Every structure is written in structure tokens, then in C-alpha cells.
Amino acid sequence: MAQTLEQRKRNAKFVKDQDARRGKPESQIKKRNQQTLKSPISPFWLGILGFIVFGGLVFELISRFF
Numbered sequence: 001m002a003q004t005l006e007q008r009k010r011n012a013k014f015v016k017d018q019d020a021r022r023g024k025p026e027s028q029i030k031k032r033n034q035q036t037l038k039s040p041i042s043p044f045w046l047g048i049l050g051f052i053v054f055g056g057l058v059f060e061l062i063s064r065f066f
Contacts, residue, residue: 003011041049 039046
């Protein structure tokens with residue numbers, strides 16, 4: 001089965017990453033990976049979730065007092 005354009009791009013990226021790792025000690029590779037950790041949830045969705053949770057709490061407190 002022939003590769004799609006998406007598969008070719010991903011394979012090229014993988015090969016480039018593997019070439020960059022070649023010849024380096026494992027500790028140096030792990031250190032690099034720890035620096036590039038990203039949050040699994042974007043700040044936008046964290047804001048939406050925070051608004052739903054804490055916004056609902058604020059609205060509930062306002063409705064109880066007034």
C-alpha cells in the first residue's frame with residue numbers, strides 16, 4: 001500500500017528526530033524531553049472549564065444573597 005502525504009510527513013519528522021538523537025547519551029535525550037512538556041489541555045479550554053465551575057459557584061452565591 002502506498003504512503004499518503006500525511007504518512008510521508010510524519011515519517012520524515014520521525015527520521016529527523018531520530019537523527020538528532022543518534023550518538024547522544026540517554027540522560028541528555030531524557031533531559032530534552034522533560035523541557036518540552038506541554039499541558040494536555042489548552043489555556044482556552046482551562047478558562048472555559050474554570051468559568052463553568054467557578055462561574056456557576058459565583059452565580060449561585062449571588063442568587064442566594066439577593
